[in-house]
Amino acid sequence: MPVSSEPFIRLKGVKKIYRTGRKEHLAVSDATFDVMPGELVSLVGPSGCGKSTLLKILAGLHPHDGGELKIGSATHSFDPSRDVGMVFQAPLLLKWRRILENVLLPAEILGLPISESRDRAKNLLALVGLAGYEDKYPYELSGGMQQRAAIARSLVHDPKLVLMDEPFGALDALTREKMNLELLRIWKEAGKTIVFVTHGISEAVFLGTRVVVLTAGPARMADNFEIDLPRPRTLDMKTHERFGEYTRRIYKLLGME
Amino acid sequence: MNDNLRRYALAIIAHVALIVAWYLFVKLGNVPKFVMPSPGATLDALLQPNYDWWTNISVTATEIFGGYFLALVGGVSLALVFTWSKTLEAFFMPLLVSLNMIPKVALGPLIIVWFKYGVFPNTIMAFSICVFPILLTTARGLREVEPELLDLVKSLKGSRWQLFTKIQLPGALPYIFAGMKVAAILAVAGAVVGEFLGSDKGLGYLMLQVQVTLDTPAMFMAVILITLIGMLLYGLVLGLEKLLVVKDARVV
Numbered sequence: 001m002p003v004s005s006e007p008f009i010r011l012k013g014v015k016k017i018y019r020t021g022r023k024e025h026l027a028v029s030d031a032t033f034d035v036m037p038g039e040l041v042s043l044v045g046p047s048g049c050g051k052s053t054l055l056k057i058l059a060g061l062h063p064h065d066g067g068e069l070k071i072g073s074a075t076h077s078f079d080p081s082r083d084v085g086m087v088f089q090a091p092l093l094l095k096w097r098r099i100l101e102n103v104l105l106p107a108e109i110l111g112l113p114i115s116e117s118r119d120r121a122k123n124l125l126a127l128v129g130l131a132g133y134e135d136k137y138p139y140e141l142s143g144g145m146q147q148r149a150a151i152a153r154s155l156v157h158d159p160k161l162v163l164m165d166e167p168f169g170a171l172d173a174l175t176r177e178k179m180n181l182e183l184l185r186i187w188k189e190a191g192k193t194i195v196f197v198t199h200g201i202s203e204a205v206f207l208g209t210r211v212v213v214l215t216a217g218p219a220r221m222a223d224n225f226e227i228d229l230p231r232p233r234t235l236d237m238k239t240h241e242r243f244g245e246y247t248r249r250i251y252k253l254l255g256m257e
Numbered sequence: 258m259n260d261n262l263r264r265y266a267l268a269i270i271a272h273v274a275l276i277v278a279w280y281l282f283v284k285l286g287n288v289p290k291f292v293m294p295s296p297g298a299t300l301d302a303l304l305q306p307n308y309d310w311w312t313n314i315s316v317t318a319t320e321i322f323g324g325y326f327l328a329l330v331g332g333v334s335l336a337l338v339f340t341w342s343k344t345l346e347a348f349f350m351p352l353l354v355s356l357n358m359i360p361k362v363a364l365g366p367l368i369i370v371w372f373k374y375g376v377f378p379n380t381i382m383a384f385s386i387c388v389f390p391i392l393l394t395t396a397r398g399l400r401e402v403e404p405e406l407l408d409l410v411k412s413l414k415g416s417r418w419q420l421f422t423k424i425q426l427p428g429a430l431p432y433i434f435a436g437m438k439v440a441a442i443l444a445v446a447g448a449v450v451g452e453f454l455g456s457d458k459g460l461g462y463l464m465l466q467v468q469v470t471l472d473t474p475a476m477f478m479a480v481i482l483i484t485l486i487g488m489l490l491y492g493l494v495l496g497l498e499k500l501l502v503v504k505d506a507r508v509v
Contacts, residue, residue, distance in 0.1 A: 056408070081413065082413065094423075094427070095428075096430070106409075109413045
């Protein structure tokens with residue numbers, strides 16, 4: 001990973017308030033953490049802790065209502081219109097497009113040169129393990145494979161930042177573990193900065209270089225710490241003592257111990 | 258493929274069986290011709306030149322296809338207008354739902370007052386009866402965009418037009434076809450009812466003429482021809498759907 005001393009994303013006391021009528025609802029508060037270029041940061045917390053809202057703020061979909069947010073640095077510039085890739089819980093592939101055309105969607109929207117984008121899309125499909133599926137329709141793929149295609153789609157315009165909102169939440173437990181390993185491999189090869197939202201505590205620790213813990217009612221940031229586990233991560237690390245310490249720490253923060 | 262062949266074969270057998278049953282019923286039951294003609298007598302009516310079949314077929318078909326085409330263009334474009342303006346939709350949509358409740362057949366006498374009788378008013382009749390299903394399903398289809406897909410397009414600063422052409426319209430296509438299939442059946446009914454109420458040509462008009470003389474074979478033939486026109490329209494819609502809509506995306 002290219003590591004520079006300047007953070008790629010810097011949040012300082014970021015706050016988000018939703019208003020419905022006269023009622024105010026605090027969706028995010030005190031969000032303060034840095035993301036270094038090339039990091040994979042997990043945002044973990046229960047429903048209503050504001051993790052998805054935070055992701056939307058990072059995506060530029062919602063403005064924030066307080067605090068400071070800066071994305072990009074002198075060494076790693078950031079163009080908000082073309083440097084964001086997104087993956088959601090549902091693959092959201094377009095049913096009427098073949099897999100390759102689905103992956104190309106962001107390139108089309110940004111008006112990138114088509115033939116280059118096609119080559120890139122094909123390489124990305126190979127990267128996510130879908131070589132040979134270019135001309136299939138989404139319904140011909142399993143849920144896990146559709147999500148792989150969605151990951152390829154999030155990378156096709158070569159964004160610097162990829163935002164993932166519980167991308168494996170709808171998959172069965174075994175597929176999910178497999179996709180975790182795949183994501184780490186893809187992350188390493190693509191060299192992107194990833195912010196990964198999940199409510200899976202073990203998933204957050206397993207994937208993250210850093211974990212940001214958010215709590216609900218009221219929504220606020222509870223902790224932010226580095227995960228010091230060797231890389232590449234392997235599934236047997238989940239039985240390591242230090243892995244257990246990290247997950248226990250999060251459980252405690254969420255008041256589940 | 259073999260399975261497909263089997264299905265086609267069974268479908269054809271079912272139709273032939275119905276005609277055979279019809280024949281046997283008339284033959285063995287000694288049913289008088291003016292109550293129910295045999296398949297042979299019905300076919301025989303088609304060979305009589307005084308019914309002027311060809312003119313009547315083309316008049317009815319013009320009304321059905323014309324009304325249907327107008328409804329398709331009108332219904333889809335109106336639905337498109339609604340997607341561009343929330344205010345327009347909020348204003349007109351409830352009104353259209355109410356108007357949809359009017360039994361269109363009841364408009365027949367009014368349509369005659371307004372447009373006299375002939376091909377044009379009957380086309381209007383077919384139009385009025387099949388424009389609503391197309392309009393309502395298209396509007397619904399255009400609204401059905403996953404909010405996260407919207408986020409995806411917005412995060413790339415995609416334009417309203419890109420959202421429309423790349424996601425909304427192709428996503429609405431299965432709904433449009435669902436409405437078109439319902440409308441295809443209604444268009445036929447609309448045109449024929451129009452002819453019953455007031456016309457001087459067409460298969461519905463012919464049926465009223467020959468009813469007076471209890472010429473049941475000609476009435477049977479007219480019904481069969483109307484059905485065939487309807488099947489042609491429906492078949493065209495199905496074919497177009499097969500061409501344009503990916504299998505998994507189809508609804509109904």
